[in-house]
Amino acid sequence: MAILALFISLFTGLRISLVSHQDFAWLSAILPQGRVHTWHFYAGILLTCVAIYFVYYYKQLKRPTHNLKLKTRYHRLVNQFGYVVLILTLATGWIRWLSNGALAINANWHYYCVFGVVLYLFLHSYIYWLEQGARLVSRLIPRKLWHKKQTWITGLVCISGAVFVYAAVLTTAGREQLTVTPLSLDTFIDIDGQALEPNWQKAQSVTVHTYGGANFVDGQTQVEIKAMANEDEVYFLFRWADPTASLQHLPLEKTAQGWQVKGHGFYQYNETQYYEDKFAVMLSETCAHGADGTAHLGPQPLKNKPKNTHSKGYHASLDGKTRDLWHWKAVRTNDMFLADDNFIGAPLKPQTGSRRYTAGYATDSHESGVYVMNWQWYSQHGVTPKRLPISPSVTKSPSEKAIGTWFDYQPYQTKHDTYPIGTLLPSVLYRSNRIEGDRADVRARGHWQAGFWTLEMVRKRDTGSTKDLRLQDNTCLWVSAFDASQIAHTRHDRPLQLAFLTP
Template sequence: MQFRYRKKKRTDTGTVILHWLLAVSLALSVLTGLRFAVDMPDTGYLSIVAPYLPVSKIWIIHILAGVTLIGVAVAYLLYLRNAGLFRRVALDRTRLAALKCPGSARWSTVNVLLYWLFFASLAIQIVTGVILHRGYGGVIVTLHLWATWAILFYAVSHVLAHLAMGGLGQVLRIVRPSQIPAAADHGSTSLSGVAMFVLSALIGGAAAIAYLYADHASRDVLYVGRIDKPAAADLGPDLWGPAWRDAPVLHVHTNQGVNLDGSGASLVDIRALHDEDTVYFAFTWEDPTRSMKHAPLVKTQNGWRALFSESRDERAARRQAVVGKSEDMRAEQTNFEGALNEDKFAFMLANVEKPFGPGAFHPGTRPLPDKPPSASGRGMHYTEDGSAVNVWLWRAGGLDSSRCENDRVGPATRPTAAELHGASLYKGGFAAKPEQSVAYENIALSSPRDPRAPAQPLRLPLNVAATRVALGTIDLDPDHGDAENARWAMREDESAPYSTELDARIPIGTIVPGMIAIAPRPSQPTDVLCTARWAAGRWTLLARRKLDTKQGDDVVIGDQTFMWVGVFDHTLANHTRHIRPFKLEMN
């Protein structure tokens, strides 16, 4: 009996190495990218895979995987050229004619067509990724996601095409390396196959390193001009003074937020000055509405209800629950779904450069697997290198205080028993100082954050009529702004702790503020003093703080300070963001 030996198919070692580098980089890039996509407004379908997506160090992984893709793409193009392997992917007339032939020839052509789909998708992925990293969003985010789906389609189709072309042996050839072919003849230069591969890999690695260097060298800089004390006394949020007019302006594009006329993006203009003792920041950002309301409370026949905004999953579940019910029931259940939250603005400062990702933010429902989930479902703030950063938070409802909240973000804390059992919110490494608070919610912490459920107000107005006048025109459409003189935060001195007696005197249908404004207090050295005004679709905020407060957990502001900013357009947590920090340079 005669046995016929079938030689196993193999692939040159250079292609094997580059293929698996590309595959691993793409896998890491896609998995971490889908984690970010889960947070997008129209990607509820990704909730199925969300529990299986990575949650730790995803900014670092995503960016480094993207940079690796740049290097591998450059190396592979050079390798194909220098090794004379472009015929593998040539799409000429002969190759296209093979589509009419049965068997492996047809599938070989199909595979080449898939290659070109992949090349185009990868090019779009890299270009849009670089643009996103530079601070732009909008349609670029959509293109980036579409390219991801195209690459996933290619990966599955590529394997199936190889199976159809030559069976399992054809697929397994990518794990059976063979000798690298000799370099193609390009004139007088002659390199061995190995030397040619090493040269291609080195050039690809240099391209990746060059991108990282260019990214670092091109970081935005906010120049902080020096003024004297008398000039500082004239600074105001109108920016009409000569000091503000002469200050250099840094334009920061922020994206991936919500609202903002549907764009989820806001351009922030930043100016800064100092007088050797205090730093002054002027922030101006786009916001189409002046939103002062935060979860106002309405008295119904069944008690008080807070007009909370809901997450996408909560809203979808509630809408599904009323399918098929009466029209009155559907109206009752869907009446309080608007995002009734105040406008806010946050700025983060650190004296440690964090090049991979926006400061200390980590997206995901549970970014820390061994800790309680995120209260917002969007992510948590904490640092992973042991450092601490400052977060200054301005709230439209805290205008009376003339302060921003000066909070901290450090390493994730150990959850308390109350946080483990859901009785208290776990906030990762975010630590708010009680003395820095400018306002608090007018609802008991034990009340469910559900617009359908009864809510327990903490305080009720002493004079309902006066409170009604302070609210101005009541419009519960979240996309409609509030009048300039409207006040949707009730002061402590015009309210009293909740009591059944006081509640009984308030008629059904009454709406009271969902925020309690803390009474102004004497300023402290650690305070961030703020004034703000809204006009013509833009907020302008003036913030000032001592350069060095002499407090151990306050960032000393100077040439080594890095900053990030975020815009909240009537949203509780879905603020805009930018990936790359900008650096201060003191004049």
Template sequence: MRNGRRTCLPNRSELPARNHRPQRWPSDQSGEGIMSNRRHRSDVGTVLLHFVLLGAFVVALGTGLRIACDDPDAGWLAILDPVLPSEHLWFRHLVAGVALTGALAGYGVYVRRARLTPRMRLDLARLKAIGRGGEARWAALGIVALWLLLLGLAAEIVTGAAMFLVGGQIMTAIHLWVTWACLACAITHVALHLARGGLQHALKIFRPSPLRIAPPPPDLAELLAEQMRKGSEPREASHGEATLRAHPLATAAAVAVAFAGLACGTEVATRPVLPVVAIAKNQAPILDGDISDPAWSKARAVSVMTTQGGDFGGTHQTRIEVRALHDGERIYFAFLWDDPTRSLKHQPLVKTPEGWRVAASRPDLADEETYHEDKFAVLLAPPGLPLIGAAIHLATRPLRGKPGSSSGRGLHYTSGGAIVDVWQWRASHEGAHGHVDNCHFGGPQEPDEAMLAASYSGGFALDPGDAPHRANIAGVTLTGGVLPRRLPRDIAATARVMGRITDAAHESESENARWWMTMADTVPYSPERDATIPVGTIIPGVIMADTQADEVVGYGRWAGGRWTLEISRRLATGSPFDVEIKSGILMWLAAFDHAQKRHSRHLRPFRLQLE
């Protein structure tokens, strides 16, 4: 009572009993005090979420570093080859990324719902503790390292999603640098636990204990409102009020699943679709590398940024645009991609005083990136899991008991006998009739002597049939040179059609240049004919057959720093090595810039939708 009037402020004895409970240090989930000699423990939710985060990060790290090994800017990572995985890399990397996203979101919810935020609060008091030394310093530094790690993981998720949805070589580089930062923060986090309390303190993550939720701090406004209700509205005493409250770990799990589902749903909702417009047969475009035909105006163009490729002006990336038509019997594609140079040389032969040599930047001819033509590849596959990277196996020797690839970067092959259709257009193998190599990825082949003498290609092979072209090499000499298969009938005429000749990879070959010869242009090799050819002569390294193209036909044209390629094939060929083209088929694209094997790539396939 004050001046005969009752005050609204409650007496201390009237406060609810829960507000008299002492506040417990939030990290003390096991019941021991800060100075207790008992072994340190962590609550079960923190333990479980730590292990989910750790597992997802380890899988993402291992698969991500293996993928990065193939990046032209990060080749030094090949030193990790013996310890990195090689199977289903992209699929596992994406699954780990989704798990990491869900676990990180769940961890944030768990910390808040379990009222554990004080133990990781980074405030001024903790920052000042860094300068005081002792255990307080290590604890404060541990909080700093933890926040840097959490921010790094969030950045990994954001940059990874950007790579998946948009692509780009810059984002790829940022993603890799953030990976190193996360790894450094994780190691620092563990080291600071050791510095703070030794091995026993660091091992508390392996000793789960029940979660004890600290009471919330008293709220004066709520207490006043409660006392006012008691004074103005008398009611019968209650024996207790039941409160429905989910366990923080259950809430965190629900949030984690929701975020993972959102990530998967976003991928499905934004999956790129390539509409294949129906046209009449008499409207079919002429295949000549020129898309000015009226039919192409009906097609809708879609595009994708491809990365981790060859040169492309030093960017290692190029954007590919694609259109598609069909007339009920055949399908027609138009591909356009940026390439600063027209590259037509395919390892030509050079006459030296010691004999003929192959023009190459490396002696093993395994992964040429200078004296090579531009190329373009199309991969068609039926839908299935895993969708991404199932036929790509990056490792020096991905198949036990079989040789590695000649480049040492990996092999293409499928598992379980599946067939993936591959078309490969090559600028100097097109010939006069629009030849496109009709290939496939299948199961790993058993290496024979011919493969071992050349290079083992895993499950990559040309479809059965007569090859429309041959390398102009009949054998090797004792001095390390080569014997040409055929020699030009007219050396001067051959030199004219090859146009300007240069060793520079960043300079284009002449327009309408021809770096291949036909059977009619040449004669079989003979020492007598060879003796008439002067030293310094350069001849093409490709012999084209005088035959019409078979199933896949294509013509390309380069102008103004861009290739335009038109390709056509029957929708259904009946061949077991071809994929029937229909709605739902998945398509990936790859461009090569004067490179034998290094090509650009993208993760998300186009899904064909035929009208």
């Protein structure tokens, strides 16, 4: 049982680690895919119970005497090393899951412990493998143990303990609340990213420790969250550390070979350099593991669906429920004073000719005003802009003008393309100053200052859209921060649950 739980934890953990780390990418082909977060959590609970049971009854265990090699200094040291790394792995895993920001430990410690586990398995097994070869496999689970009463008692105690721990965790530690402070209907909150209103100072805050993102210090940042609500709308305030305000979005650069999209990973839809800062909020009626069961990891985690180019995975809902997703973008939506209102639903039907398959991630419907990309067809070898500036003055600093407007540009013609090498053009063109329709249900504005983003969001409690979730008590909430990255966002294991106070 311990061996089974250990290997399930190890292999699912390695798959999860590939979202942020590439040390074990060479094992990707044999690692499990899909909803591995759930199996990782179950196996971790069972392994914890087995470890506790072993420690409790350690003195009563009969030590084997037929194999003197177990008493050698080498094996004693290896076993002691194994006990230490296993305890550290379990402890760091539970601390990371339970703290959710209360203990700002380095979230990578749990990952580093995996190297110790792998080393222990190698040191512990390679001598036995040299001595016994394939016979070692049959000795991992000796048949004679199945006939012993103690084996069944041990299994029953560990499984019962795992069920108890699972139930206790889900009903208590698994449900941290975000208190929503009441707000009078006539109180005005300016969505400007400043949060200067006294009401914000009085609102209760929750801090969530997020990890696993690109470009952040150690891939981590803490997010402070506040919420207020009147009878009609719910306001959110998010604040997180980010050393720089990233305001580039795949700028077009004129080279000797023509126009190129500046990128570092964009060809695989995993840009981590020439991209804007972003922030995402996911809401759901339920609070399951792995982004409420929507995270499916691996190069092809969904049967009969296209592979993803970055091999990390997809978001999709397989239970028939829709998850609400608000996606604020520092370049593409911030000047519209909006967050992109999206959702996670059932996997979409693949479109012929489309390079990118997004599974269940899609935008709400819109009527007009959507931004467009300023290239006709993407290729990593070069692009042709859709439009060029009417005015010949262009900037070479993409952060100064990361957005162009449709009407300040004209259709691309070779005779107008006289710009010198090194010229930069924005890749984003606004067709209007605002998106309209369901996609514009979330008003938002972010402001960066002194190493921190401050982001205000507001949305109606109930928009009436089938793609939006009604905001009410016990609604589950997750947040993710992006630092100049397309998909490499931070995350946290346990969601918050909204708790509306009565006026």
